[in-house]
Amino acid sequence: MTGKLKAPKGTHDLFPSDSEKFAAVEATARRVFGAHGYGEIRTPTFESTELFARSVGETTDIVHKEMYTFPDRKGRSLTLRPENTAGVVRALVEKGIQDIPKPIRLWYAGSQFRYEQPQAGRYREFRQIGVELLGVASAAGDAEVLAMLFAFLGALGLTDVAATINCIPRGDARAAFSKALQEHVRPHADRLGADDRKRLDENPLRLFDSKDPETRRFLEGAPATLEFLDAASRAHHEELKNLLGKLGVRFTESAGIVRGIDYYTLTVFEVTSDRLGAQNAILGGGRYDDLVAELGGPPTPAVGFAIGEDRLVDAMTADVREPRTLFAVIPDGPEDFPYALGVAQEIRALLPEVIVESDLLGRGVGKGLSRAGQLAREPGRHAHRIARVQAVLLGSQEREKESVTLKDLTTGAQDTFPRRQLAERLAGRER
Numbered sequence: 001m002t003g004k005l006k007a008p009k010g011t012h013d014l015f016p017s018d019s020e021k022f023a024a025v026e027a028t029a030r031r032v033f034g035a036h037g038y039g040e041i042r043t044p045t046f047e048s049t050e051l052f053a054r055s056v057g058e059t060t061d062i063v064h065k066e067m068y069t070f071p072d073r074k075g076r077s078l079t080l081r082p083e084n085t086a087g088v089v090r091a092l093v094e095k096g097i098q099d100i101p102k103p104i105r106l107w108y109a110g111s112q113f114r115y116e117q118p119q120a121g122r123y124r125e126f127r128q129i130g131v132e133l134l135g136v137a138s139a140a141g142d143a144e145v146l147a148m149l150f151a152f153l154g155a156l157g158l159t160d161v162a163a164t165i166n167c168i169p170r171g172d173a174r175a176a177f178s179k180a181l182q183e184h185v186r187p188h189a190d191r192l193g194a195d196d197r198k199r200l201d202e203n204p205l206r207l208f209d210s211k212d213p214e215t216r217r218f219l220e221g222a223p224a225t226l227e228f229l230d231a232a233s234r235a236h237h238e239e240l241k242n243l244l245g246k247l248g249v250r251f252t253e254s255a256g257i258v259r260g261i262d263y264y265t266l267t268v269f270e271v272t273s274d275r276l277g278a279q280n281a282i283l284g285g286g287r288y289d290d291l292v293a294e295l296g297g298p299p300t301p302a303v304g305f306a307i308g309e310d311r312l313v314d315a316m317t318a319d320v321r322e323p324r325t326l327f328a329v330i331p332d333g334p335e336d337f338p339y340a341l342g343v344a345q346e347i348r349a350l351l352p353e354v355i356v357e358s359d360l361l362g363r364g365v366g367k368g369l370s371r372a373g374q375l376a377r378e379p380g381r382h383a384h385r386i387a388r389v390q391a392v393l394l395g396s397q398e399r400e401k402e403s404v405t406l407k408d409l410t411t412g413a414q415d416t417f418p419r420r421q422l423a424e425r426l427a428g429r430e431r
């Protein structure tokens with residue numbers, strides 16, 4: 001049996017024209033986050049299943065129905081990471097977080113896995129770019145992370161977005177909020193589906209994640225998070241709003257944001273984009289002051305976010321790839337290949353920023369030139385962002401005379417000169 005092989009449902013291949021965009025976004029992340037003192041962390045793609053149950057939470061959709069969980073050959077239960085915060089905290093606790101100087105500033109980029117119903121912008125393997133700041137309890141930490149996030153979005157040309165923020169009560173206040181929520185929904189308990197009834201009993205905050213329209217209706221007029229904050233939490237929230245205003249971070253407040261993960265305490269936030277369809281959340285994040293202790297470390301406050309990189313790239317209109325000049329080196333026939341490969345090597349050495357591509361099909365200068373001309377007219381066909389195309393024509397004449405014919409396909413100007421003059425002739429053609 002030979003069936004047609006296909007990528008698994010919910011995954012997608014990134015060919016060069018896409019992956020170059022992802023790489024440019026990741027390079028921008030490295031530059032912007034690096035400028036704030038954040039260093040990259042890479043944690044394993046799979047972790048023990050228990051890690052996610054204990055951090056993301058048993059009653060969340062992620063743990064309850066979206067994880068790729070499997071036993072390894074020794075019967076250990078492993079899970080492909082559905083998110084990266086738990087892995088980062090596990091890594092820090094394992095390394096000895098108490099001995100690492102604070103604040104700890106980390107960022108990451110990588111694949112995450114959730115068994116969700118695929119649709120535009122929602123995949124089973126997707127990529128996240130995330131940031132975690134550990135060791136800062138004050139609202140200045142939340143503000144740094146949010147301001148850095150907007151510096152990053154701004155560098156990608158996404159200037160028309162705003163954050164929606166909320167504050168989730170913690171400790172006794174959270175218990176009081178959960179109880180009030182239970183009392184509000186309890187009269188409708190027999191109309192709830194099995195999952196939502198379990199949420200009502202075990203973790204009423206998770207009712208806000210329900211996609212059941214009836215449950216959503218029962219939540220209308222439900223108690224609001226902000227009304228349950230204790231004095232210290234309220235002060236934290238006010239301080240954050242004040243700082244965001246001073247730093248020029250655009251935000252609105254909404255009691256409806258509770259986020260679908262259990263580890264959040266106090267600040268939570270999301271950013272959505274009108275340029276995306278139903279799956280319009282570009283990113284989400286918040287504070288998780290109890291997670292390090294819950295995973296066996298010393299109490300350590302923390303705050304962070306993760307951006308859905310696939311959605312981010314979809315929402316971007318600016319091209320963040322560096323514009324580059326393409327030198328199309330065109331040998332006339334196979335007998336010119338050695339000369340052409342040598343000239344190509346020399347141009348790369350002289351102009352490290354440019355792309356030098358040799359046409360190695362031996363199809364003649366005419367055909368090679370017409371393919372180069374097509375790229376000059378439609379640069380979008382190339383994986384890289386092509387600013388201009390220069391053809392380097394190398395036939396028997398050039399080979400015998402050790403010369404080079406250079407044709408600028410943008411202006412049409414053509415010139416033949418000795419190869420030893422390459423350096424001076426190419427000077428200034430970098431861009």
Ligand code: HAM
Pocket residue numbers: 082083084085114116121122123124125126127128130131132261281282283284285286287288303304305306307308309310311
């Ligand atoms: P999250 O809200 O579960 O948070 O995911 C963050 C972002 O990942 C979402 O806003 C969305 O853009 C993207 N995303 C989630 N699921 C999918 C999917 N199936 N397909 C495509 N994109 C998706 C977290 O993961 C937290 N770890 C964020 C965080 C970091 N909180 C504190 N630190």
